[in-house]
Amino acid sequence: MYFFFSRKQPKTFAFDHCFFSLEPTLPHFASQKTVFECLGRDILDNAFDGYNACIFAYGQTGSGKSYTMMGAPGLDEGGIIPRLCNALFERIAVQQSPPALTYKVEVSYMEIYNERVHDLLDPETTRRSLRVREHAVLGPYVDGLSQLAVTSFQVRR
């Protein structure tokens, strides 16, 4: 993809995927499922292969970061996070039957807003912010962030 800026050299950008999701009736419309199949599946495969995985959503306000990651209520409107959690536990169930491996899944959920860190899984601490510290071996971490063991994915409102 090329962009031309006045009196400057053309800039070239490379994309692995470019999604269009403005008009569902058009043939190249990318649904939440399509986006998950293109981005989420690989993340899961890499995680099961033992790699750390990260999805970084970046864009201007209102551009659809939350919609892409969490989605909206309604059939097939779920975003990458609920689909990834579902796929994770489905895959664990398959691999544990018969039980040859055991898996331990833990979850943390935090928000960084205006340079303040909040634990979204601990309602008591959502009003105060947590400190980011540096561990000599493990590197940066959020002091006091909840890390909860989970055995299934269920959306709770």
Ligand SMILES: Nc1ncnc2c1ncn2[C@@H]1O[C@H](COP(=O)(O)OP(=O)(O)OP(=O)(O)O)[C@@H](O)[C@H]1O
């Ligand atoms: N692909 C999409 N299909 C349908 N609705 C969408 C889509 N992307 C975004 N929206 C809607 O557009 C609005 C803004 O999207 P969203 O809140 O995800 O943006 P954001 O990038 O997270 O914004 P902010 O940075 O302000 O938090 C929401 O109402 C969302 O439901």
